[in-house]
Amino acid sequence: MADLKSAAKKGEAEVLVTDAKLVRVVTLLEVIRKTANILVFVILGIGVFLWANPLGWDFLASNSMQIVRRILLAVGIILLFSDYVLPVVRTYKVASRDENGLRLVTRRPKKAA
Secondary structure (H helix, E strand, C coil), rough: HHHHHHHHCCCCCCCCCCCCHHHHHHHHHHHHHHHHHHHHHHHHHHHHHHHCCCCHHHHHHHHHHHHHHHHHHHHHHHCCHHHHCCCCCCCCCEEEEECCCEEEEEECCCCCC
């Protein structure tokens, strides 16, 4: 993992991960990233809907629902920034998987000079 982090800091365009345990970790981190990105929209959408109360439901104005709204919005904002704590998948995405290992390519292509 240290070599993978150093490759990300150097800005390598492509990385091949051959260690089976590290392949599982990177795959798990990729799944966590995708799930968190989807949950951000769902949770913040529900939180904003409950906050706006467009249907005028009385129970949404109760104290317990205020707490629920605040918790939903806080969790949504935390998930919004969860990308920054996932070390490698923020920089690389999985390009292919074969018998040699997992090939990662950079998410942001280098700018042409």
